[in-house]
Amino acid sequence: MSTATAGADPTxxxxxxxxxxxxxxxxxxxxxxxxxxxxxxxxxAIEPGQPLDPSERLAVEEDLADLAVYxxxxxxxxxxxxxxxxxxxHQDHYHDWDMLRANLLQLLVDGTVRPHxxxxxxxxxxxxxxxxxxxxxxxxxxxxLPADPYGFDS
Numbered sequence: 644m645s646t647a648t649a650g651a652d653p654t655x656x657x658x659x660x661x662x663x664x665x666x667x668x669x670x671x672x673x674x675x676x677x678x679x680x681x682x683x684x685x686x687x688a689i690e691p692g693q694p695l696d697p698s699e700r701l702a703v704e705e706d707l708a709d710l711a712v713y714x715x716x717x718x719x720x721x722x723x724x725x726x727x728x729x730x731x732x733h734q735d736h737y738h739d740w741d742m743l744r745a746n747l748l749q750l751l752v753d754g755t756v757r758p759h760x761x762x763x764x765x766x767x768x769x770x771x772x773x774x775x776x777x778x779x780x781x782x783x784x785x786x787x788l789p790a791d792p793y794g795f796d797s
Contacts, residue, residue, distance in 0.1 A: 673757075692755035703750050710747065713776040714740045716783055726770040737765040 675681035695703065713725075724739040738746070739762065746756045771779075 692753040694754050695750065700751065703747050707744065707747050709776070709780075710740070710744055712780055716780060717771065717776065721769060722771055723766075723769040725776070726767065726772055735767070737762040737767070737770045 718740060724737065725743055726735050726737050728734070729736050749756055
């Protein structure tokens with residue numbers, strides 16, 4: 644059971660069962676949290692997380708805000724999340740809304756994104772790109788505005 648509550652700092656430590664770790668809500672607890680024999684500790688030595696500089700932090704915070712809008716607009720239409728073409732393997736990776744949010748929050752916490760399992764047998768038609776989301780949000784905003792908010796067509 645997570646101790647995260649509405650209005651709480653999403654980057655704060657959480658307690659899950661007896662495991663206390665620094666993961667934001669949306670990711671499963673780290674089963675090796677506090678374990679001196681944590682097998683992922685070797686990864687930290689290779690590429691330790693670096694705190695984000697102020698402009699990177701702002702970009703991640705803006706992505707989180709955008710993500711909330713995109714999910715609110717598209718989840719009710721059956722969109723499960725985003726598809727991103729990986730620069731390393733050149734394959735599409737499918738991220739559910741919660742996983743992507745957790746990854747962005749983890750970036751804010753320590754400048755890293757934890758490894759995660761890929762979506763199991765995703766339905767590609769249920770995922771869209773960031774660009775699609777931006778376009779959809781822009782179109783939704785345009786539909787919500789009056790046709791001529793300044794009265795120029797009168």
